[in-house]
Structure formats: C-alpha cells, structure tokens
Amino acid sequence: MIATEHDLRKFSLAFLLAALLAVFLTIPASAAKIDDQFRAWLQTDLWPDAKAKGVSKQTFDAAFSGVKPNLKLPDLVMPGEKPKTPQKQHQAEFGSPGAYFADKTVRAVTSGGRTREAANARTLASIEKRYGVPGEILLAIWGRETGFGAAKMPYDAFEVLGTKAFISTKKDFFRTELLAALEIVQRGLAPVGAMKSSWAGALGQPQFMPTSFLKHAVDFDGDGRVDIWNSTPDVLASIANYLVHYGWVRGRGWGFEVMVPQSVSCSLEGPDQGKKIAQWAAMGIERVGGKAFPASELKAEGFLLMPAGRSGPAFIATPNFYVLKEYNTSDLYALFIGHGADRIAHGDQNFTAGWGAVGDLRRSDIAALQRALEAKGYDVGSADGLPGFKTRRSIGRWQEKNGQAATCFPDAGLVAALK
Structure with a gap:
C-alpha cells in the first residue's frame, strides 16, 4: 500500500512525539541510574570496608538512609566519564x-x-x-x-562525603573521610542527625574533617560528649589540641x-x-x-x-x-x-x-611564569597560579641573577620577560 501525504504527516508527528517522550524520560532515568549505582556502590564496595573497621550494619544503614548523590557539588566525575581537562584559569589573582x-x-x-x-x-x-x-x-x-x-552547616555530612567518595576527583581522600565519619557515629561520639557539614564535608565550628575530629576533638566541658557543633569549651579546646599536635x-x-x-x-x-x-x-x-x-x-x-x-x-x-x-x-x-x-x-x-599596588594578574599568567621558572631550574612549588613563598623567592633569585632589583612578586613585566 502506498502511504498518503496525510499518513506521512501522522507518522512524522508520532515519531516526533515519541522522540520527545524518550528525551523527557531519559533525564530522570539517568539520575535514577546514578542513584541506583550509588546504592550498589554503598553495599558492594563501601560496606565491606566499613564492616572491617567495626561499623555495624545498623549504623551504616542509618547514616545513608534517604541519602542520594548530590550532583551539585564541585569536582565530580559522572560514572563512565573521564575527568575533564582543567580549563585555562582566567579568574583574576588576589x-x-x-x-x-x-x-x-x-x-x-x-x-x-x-x-x-x-x-x-x-x-x-x-x-x-x-x-x-x-x-x-x-x-x-x-x-x-x-x-x-x-x-550554618547546611549539608548532611554523609551526603557530601558519600557523593565525593563515589564520584569525585579525589575519591580516595573522601573515602577515608567517609569511613572516619561512620566511625564517629559508631563510637557514639555524635549521632547521625548531628553530622552536619560544609560543602566540603568539614564538621562543626572548628571545621574539622572527620579524621581530624577523631584525632583532635576533645570533651573539655566534662559532659562526657565531644561536641564541636554546640559546646564552646569543646570547640576551643579542640582547636588548641589540633595546634599542639602539629x-x-x-x-x-x-x-x-x-x-x-x-x-x-x-x-x-x-x-x-x-x-x-x-x-x-x-x-x-x-x-x-x-x-x-x-x-x-x-x-x-x-x-x-x-x-x-x-x-x-x-x-x-x-x-x-x-x-x-x-x-x-x-x-x-x-x-x-x-x-x-x-x-x-x-x-x-x-x-x-x-x-602595594601589585597583583591584578590572571592565575593563568602566573602559572605560565611559574612554568617558565621551572624550565630554568627554579623550584616554584607547583605551577598552580598562586604565588607562594617558593614562587616569590624564585622570582627574586631570577631577578638578582639577571641584574634586576629583587621584588619577589609577580607582575606583568615579569610575565612578559619570562615567556
């Protein structure tokens, strides 16, 4: 049978609607898929490590009850994707x-x-x-x-640390911190509901990562609990204990x-x-x-x-x-x-x-200057676009070697001279 123009229009419209529906359904399905992958990762990957560290299934399940990956956090790599190449840094330096x-x-x-x-x-x-x-x-x-x-500490620490241990660019670091957070709850040092953090997973008023909490947080008010969220004596003494440790x-x-x-x-x-x-x-x-x-x-x-x-x-x-x-x-x-x-x-x-009126360079400019100094054998620390003390003194040494007055700070002239 030969299709009429009317039949073709109906087919095209039906095809378009089906395509739109498929796109519409794919969006939540994709998010749901990541949620499913996260739940599977918790049970098959993270749970054995947590169990080996003495965390009970009751504690583990309570910590992740209702928790889903927070895909709005920075430095994430979606499952199956490769980390993105860092973009050229255009933001102004300090x-x-x-x-x-x-x-x-x-x-x-x-x-x-x-x-x-x-x-x-x-x-x-x-x-x-x-x-x-x-x-x-x-x-x-x-x-x-x-x-x-x-x-305010608006985030659930297990949501932040769980997301970052699952799909961030520093998964190993955050996995260690996540296991430490579970240990905090398991040891009765804080209930699950108190584990509020920053977007980076830092806890309480001193902003301790969980491993730092376990090492340095102290009960100074004598109430039998280490409370860096609400107890001023505990907060201040924990900071002091941290500094003494270092x-x-x-x-x-x-x-x-x-x-x-x-x-x-x-x-x-x-x-x-x-x-x-x-x-x-x-x-x-x-x-x-x-x-x-x-x-x-x-x-x-x-x-x-x-x-x-x-x-x-x-x-x-x-x-x-x-x-x-x-x-x-x-x-x-x-x-x-x-x-x-x-x-x-x-x-x-x-x-x-x-x-003085210094700075106003882009981090990419400073990073280029650092790479140029590295190529000449100077130790700048790292070419991160931030002028730390190794970069500052390397600038001074290069200036002195080239008959210039040492300023020990990057400027536009230096960037141009070292390109």
Missing part, C-alpha cells in the same frame, strides 16, 4: 594580598573575639594552661572559620612585623631558610615601631616572611606561624590568624607597612 585583610573582615573577627574573650575568660585560661595556646589565637581561628559558630611551641607567639633593609634579599624567605632572630637582627632587620625583639626570642629560630615581596609588610615568623598553616595551607590565612589574634589582644592596630 590583586594585592592586602585584599585578604579587608578592614571589615578583620574587624568582624577582632571585635567578636574580644567580646567572646571576656565571656569565656575562665575557659580560655584553662585551655591555655593545659595546651599552651593563647586564647586570642583560638578566637581568631574560631571567628575566621565559622564566624564564632554563626555560619607542634605549637608554648610561650612563643607567631611572629613580628619588621622592616627589611634593601641589603637583605627578599629571596631569603621561607621556612627552610631559618636563622636565629639575633642573626636576622644583626643583618639590619628591625621590628616596626622601634620595639626590640624580646630577649627570650633572640636565640630562637625565625623565618623571613614577605607575602607581597617588597610591595607589602614583612615579618619574622616563628615556627608557630607554620603550625597555623597546618590549619589552612596559606601564608595569608596564617598571617590573618596571627594578626587577628594580636588585634584581639592589643587593639585594632593595622600593619605598619601598607600593601
């Missing part, structure tokens, strides 16, 4: 590192810290007596991490703002180039404001720190500065905590030196 120390941000920590210092004076004194960490340091971290507990030296501060003469190269920066503070002083480095270094510090080791090279404040840091970096691996973070602690203790006095 500008001047001084932007990290915006007065509004610092004052929120320092004013809030002073208020809570008065309200928790006895607790802070007890913690400092036991752990040797000044209360102002603890308050600065608490304020920076979660606004003294005001920041080597906090009792009786020393974090560092001093200094003036560095031109005769001292900025390429001497870094935790692997320490000298006795008396030696730095003999080279002409002085504390700002005409203050002398404490006599107790002169024979102790210190490290040159110049976060913006010659275009910003300079410091002699103590080993405690690098303990603060264990909380967040950023020079600027550790400096913010130290500076914030000083301002809580002594009033809102800013750095003596100002931050």
Whole structure:
C-alpha cells in the first residue's frame, strides 16, 4: 500500500512525539541510574570496608538512609566519564594580598573575639594552661572559620562525603573521610542527625574533617560528649589540641612585623631558610615601631616572611606561624590568624607597612611564569597560579641573577620577560 501525504504527516508527528517522550524520560532515568549505582556502590564496595573497621550494619544503614548523590557539588566525575581537562584559569589573582585583610573582615573577627574573650575568660585560661595556646589565637581561628559558630552547616555530612567518595576527583581522600565519619557515629561520639557539614564535608565550628575530629576533638566541658557543633569549651579546646599536635611551641607567639633593609634579599624567605632572630637582627632587620625583639626570642629560630615581596609588610615568623598553616595551607590565612589574634589582644592596630599596588594578574599568567621558572631550574612549588613563598623567592633569585632589583612578586613585566 502506498502511504498518503496525510499518513506521512501522522507518522512524522508520532515519531516526533515519541522522540520527545524518550528525551523527557531519559533525564530522570539517568539520575535514577546514578542513584541506583550509588546504592550498589554503598553495599558492594563501601560496606565491606566499613564492616572491617567495626561499623555495624545498623549504623551504616542509618547514616545513608534517604541519602542520594548530590550532583551539585564541585569536582565530580559522572560514572563512565573521564575527568575533564582543567580549563585555562582566567579568574583574576588576589590583586594585592592586602585584599585578604579587608578592614571589615578583620574587624568582624577582632571585635567578636574580644567580646567572646571576656565571656569565656575562665575557659580560655584553662585551655591555655593545659595546651599552651593563647586564647586570642583560638578566637581568631574560631571567628575566621565559622564566624564564632554563626555560619550554618547546611549539608548532611554523609551526603557530601558519600557523593565525593563515589564520584569525585579525589575519591580516595573522601573515602577515608567517609569511613572516619561512620566511625564517629559508631563510637557514639555524635549521632547521625548531628553530622552536619560544609560543602566540603568539614564538621562543626572548628571545621574539622572527620579524621581530624577523631584525632583532635576533645570533651573539655566534662559532659562526657565531644561536641564541636554546640559546646564552646569543646570547640576551643579542640582547636588548641589540633595546634599542639602539629607542634605549637608554648610561650612563643607567631611572629613580628619588621622592616627589611634593601641589603637583605627578599629571596631569603621561607621556612627552610631559618636563622636565629639575633642573626636576622644583626643583618639590619628591625621590628616596626622601634620595639626590640624580646630577649627570650633572640636565640630562637625565625623565618623571613614577605607575602607581597617588597610591595607589602614583612615579618619574622616563628615556627608557630607554620603550625597555623597546618590549619589552612596559606601564608595569608596564617598571617590573618596571627594578626587577628594580636588585634584581639592589643587593639585594632593595622600593619605598619601598607600593601602595594601589585597583583591584578590572571592565575593563568602566573602559572605560565611559574612554568617558565621551572624550565630554568627554579623550584616554584607547583605551577598552580598562586604565588607562594617558593614562587616569590624564585622570582627574586631570577631577578638578582639577571641584574634586576629583587621584588619577589609577580607582575606583568615579569610575565612578559619570562615567556
């Protein structure tokens, strides 16, 4: 039989409707498929490991009751797909590192810290007596991490950690953290319903990952429970315990703002180039404001720190500065905590030196500069587009080698010269 034009139109319309219906049905089916794969992964892959670590089936099932993969989280790789090639980084760098120390941000920590210092004076004194960490340091971290507990923890930790252990670019890391989270519940340290986290799976007011919770969280209020979500004594003592674990030296501060003469190269920066503070002083480095270094510090080791090279404040840091970096691996973070602690203790006095008009480069530009320095044999740490101390001092060494005044910070001229 020969099809008529009318028959063909009917067939075309029916085919179009069927195709649209197939597309419509595929979307939820795809999500459902990932959900099914996730449930299968939980039972066949994760559960044997959890069981081997002493987690009961009751705890395991309660933790994942109603949990589905959160596909809105960053750094995920869908099942069957390969990780995407990192896109070229176009976002601007920090500008001047001084932007990290915006007065509004610092004052929120320092004013809030002073208020809570008065309200928790006895607790802070007890913690400092036991752990040797000044209360102002603890308050600065608490304020920076979660606004003294005001920041909400909107995520279910098992949803976040489960998703990331299942399909993230760092599955092994998050699998370890997920198993630790299950252990927290199994040991009765927190009920499933209390396991609220950030989008990265960090827990409570100190923002501990689960492995850090197990290692460092303490019951300081004596109620028999470790509660970093609601107990201020537990929060503050847990932070102190964390810092002590990473080597906090009792009786020393974090560092001093200094003036560095031109005769001292900025390429001497870094935790692997320490000298006795008396030696730095003999080279002409002085504390700002005409203050002398404490006599107790002169024979102790210190490290040159110049976060913006010659275009910003300079410091002699103590080993405690690098303990603060264990909380967040950023020079600027550790400096913010130290500076914030000083301002809580002594009033809102800013750095003596100002931050210069540096930065405003794209991370891709800085990464290109880092790769160029690596090709010339310099150790920049990694070509990540972030000018850490290894990049800063490598810039200084290249500048000195090429007859230039060392600035130890990237700029557009350097990027062009090293291409």
